[in-house]
Amino acid sequence: MPDGSNNRLFIKITHDTLPQLKDRHPFIYLEHGRIAIDDSSIKWIDSEGNVIRLPIATIAALLLGPGTSITHEAVKVLAAANCAACWVGEDSFLFYAVGHSPTANTRNFRRQMKAAADPKKSLEAARRMYARRFPAAELAGKSLKEMMGMEGWRVKRLYEEKANHYGVGWKGRDYVPGKMELSDITNQILTAGNAALYAVITSYVYSLGFSPHIGFIHSGSPLPFVYDIADLYKEELCIDLAFKLTYELAGEYNRYRVLTEFSQRIVEMHLLERIAPDIEEVIGK
Numbered sequence: 001m002p003d004g005s006n007n008r009l010f011i012k013i014t015h016d017t018l019p020q021l022k023d024r025h026p027f028i029y030l031e032h033g034r035i036a037i038d039d040s041s042i043k044w045i046d047s048e049g050n051v052i053r054l055p056i057a058t059i060a061a062l063l064l065g066p067g068t069s070i071t072h073e074a075v076k077v078l079a080a081a082n083c084a085a086c087w088v089g090e091d092s093f094l095f096y097a098v099g100h101s102p103t104a105n106t107r108n109f110r111r112q113m114k115a116a117a118d119p120k121k122s123l124e125a126a127r128r129m130y131a132r133r134f135p136a137a138e139l140a141g142k143s144l145k146e147m148m149g150m151e152g153w154r155v156k157r158l159y160e161e162k163a164n165h166y167g168v169g170w171k172g173r174d175y176v177p178g179k180m181e182l183s184d185i186t187n188q189i190l191t192a193g194n195a196a197l198y199a200v201i202t203s204y205v206y207s208l209g210f211s212p213h214i215g216f217i218h219s220g221s222p223l224p225f226v227y228d229i230a231d232l233y234k235e236e237l238c239i240d241l242a243f244k245l246t247y248e249l250a251g252e253y254n255r256y257r258v259l260t261e262f263s264q265r266i267v268e269m270h271l272l273e274r275i276a277p278d279i280e281e282v283i284g285k
Contacts, residue, residue, distance in 0.1 A: 027059065027060060027061045027062070027063050027086075027196075027199065027200055027203075027263070028054065028059055028061075028062055028063065029063045029065060029088075029259055030044060030062060030063070030064055030065060030068055031064075031065030031066055031067055031068060032046065032047040032065075032066065032067035032068065033045055033046040033047055033067070033068060034068070034069045034070070034071075035054075035062070035064075035068065035069070035070040035071065035074045036070075036071045036073075036074055037071060037073040037074045037077055038053075041053050042054045042056050042074055042077055042078065047067070056077070056078060056081045056083040057081045057083070059083050060083065060084065060200065060203055060204065060207070060272065061083065061084040061085070061086050061199060061200060061203035062078070062083060062084070062085050062086070063086050063088045063196070063199055064085060064086065064087050064088065065088055065089070066089070070085065075099065078099075079099075082207055084098055084099065084202070084203030084206060084207065085098070085099040086098045086099075086199040086202065086203060088195065088196075088199055089195075098199075098202050098203065098206065106209065107209065108208055108209035108210050108283075109209055109210060109211055111283055112210050112211060112214050112225070112283055113211075113214060115216070115283050115284060116214045116215070116216060121284065122216050123143075123144060124284065125216040125282050125283065125284060126144050126147065126216045126217050127139045127140075127142075127147070128281060128282055128284070129216070129217060129228060129231070129232065129282055130147045130150070130151065130217075132232055133151060133154060133231075133235075134150065134154070137150070144217065148217070151231075158235060158239060159172075159173070159239070162239060162240060162242075162243040163186075163243060165243070166243040166244055166246065166247040167247060168186065168243055168246045168247050169184075170186065170243075171184070173187065173190070174187050175187055175190075175191050180192075185245075185246050185249065185251055185252070185253050186242050186243060186246045187242075188253050189241065189242040189245050189246065189253070189258055190238060190239065190242040192255075192258050192259075192262075193237065193238035193241055193242060193258070193262055194230070194234065194238050196259070196262055197230050197233065197234070197237060197238060198223060198226050198227070198230055200266070200271075201226050201229050201230050201275065202223060202226050204272070204275050204276075205225060205226060205229070205279070208276060208279065210225065210279065210283075211225065212224075212225050212226045213225065215227065215228045216228055216282070217231075228282070229275065229278065229279060229282070232278055233269075233271060233274075236269060237262075237265055237266070237269065237271070241261060241262060241265060245257065245258060245261065
């Protein structure tokens, strides 16, 4: 029974009581509402005043779209539950920023730094990633520039193959930052899928204690390591889905359908179970 005080009951969250990342739902997308706290429970209040409690211990990341706000107390509970908060754009999951709980153990960060700072180890890490896309190619002795050139041609052919497979038109990758509506539907879905994938991987990378800012292939961009890892899954996840939905949606972009099928495909391909082992393989011993 309430004792008339304003004291709230906080239940201590420990790593032992949290589900493993691979067992969590990848993300929940929210827009036009407010995240607040009621006792130790996170609640979502939408624009019409409806209240929904969020099981954040079973969610890897909250993707916060336009019109969302979050209280200081809610951020504290998210951090304790190891649930990342990512700020994204409307209709497309454009990735803006992430809030995360600092990891107490810097072991993985140090491993990543050592690998990236050693030119030989850094190139070996890049080769391991490219070997996933070119299993039959002999990559030993090839420079990073040569492998990037091979990847460019591979992706270009892949777009054309998917377009032919699903019977849709394709004029090439086209995206103007902040003006997604100017692109055709295939490019809109590709942009939405890529940005959603970046948000999910960013939250996962932070949770594992690695840095999204230290990459082996990409450089000069905000999240090079996230882009490195995301490229391992884009063909299976983002590219195939974009051409499939272009055919099924008959030229009309449907945000709900895109986000729903993207989330379903993440679950079907067991993405959250694959990211950690893949990162370990990339970094090496």
